[in-house]
Amino acid sequence: MRNWLWWLLAGLVALVGGVLGLINPNAAQIASTTIVGWALVLMALLQGRAAWMSTAFRERAGAVLFAAAGLFLGLSLLMGPFGDGMLLRWLLGGLLLIGGLAKLWIGRRYRTDPMFWAVLAAGGLSVLLAGMVLFGVTLQLGVILSLELLGSGAALIVMALRLEKR
Numbered sequence: 001m002r003n004w005l006w007w008l009l010a011g012l013v014a015l016v017g018g019v020l021g022l023i024n025p026n027a028a029q030i031a032s033t034t035i036v037g038w039a040l041v042l043m044a045l046l047q048g049r050a051a052w053m054s055t056a057f058r059e060r061a062g063a064v065l066f067a068a069a070g071l072f073l074g075l076s077l078l079m080g081p082f083g084d085g086m087l088l089r090w091l092l093g094g095l096l097l098i099g100g101l102a103k104l105w106i107g108r109r110y111r112t113d114p115m116f117w118a119v120l121a122a123g124g125l126s127v128l129l130a131g132m133v134l135f136g137v138t139l140q141l142g143v144i145l146s147l148e149l150l151g152s153g154a155a156l157i158v159m160a161l162r163l164e165k166r
Contacts, residue, residue, distance in 0.1 A: 004163035011156030014149045021146030029142035033077045040074030092141075093134035096148060100126025103155050115158045122155035 021028030044067045051063030076088055103123030110116040129144055 004160045007156050007160035007163060011153045011158075011160055014153030014156060016153075018146045018149030018151075018153055021142055021149060025140050025142030025146060027142070028146055029140060032142070032145050037074045037077030040070045040077065042074075044068070044070035044074060089133055089136070092144075093130045096126050096130035096133060096144075099148070099152070100124070100128075100130055103152075106159070107155070110158075110162060113162060115162065118158045119155045122151035125151040 017028075021032075047063050047067035047070060051060050051067055054060040054063055073088070073091065100123045103119060103126060107116060107119035107123055110119055126148060129148055132139060133144065
């Protein structure tokens with residue numbers, strides 16, 4: 001299988017997930033927070049093990065810091081946010097912003113392509129969603145994640161089709 005086909009499959013999965021999430025945003029919110037929460041806890045445990053096995057102080061300190069942050073975020077998602085949830089809002093907004101900026105950055109190479117606007121729109125959507133989250137616009141988490149999946153899926157499909165033509 002060629003590389004472009006993996007991009008296409010990832011884009012199709014993201015599109016399907018986005019559509020299903022918009023159909024039932026409550027289920028999307030529960031599923032996403034549960035999966036991400038357990039993934040973060042597992043990552044934190046593995047990172048903690050890496051810290052334990054590390055001999056250099058800098059490596060150990062960095063691994064402990066990442067493990068603690070991952071454990072905190074994972075448990076926050078699984079058990080409910082600690083405090084008022086402000087930290088989770090900032091982290092989600094930051095992740096959406098970074099993802100949107102990355103799409104805009106990657107989309108630069110398609111500037112001469114007519115499909116450039118699809119990648120640009122996907123990046124803009126992520127940045128817009130980040131702004132909404134960071135400024136406290138109340139929108140259900142399942143809807144935000146579903147819209148992000150739709151935008152990312154469209155961008156991945158466009159990039160896959162461009163890779164296939166090479």
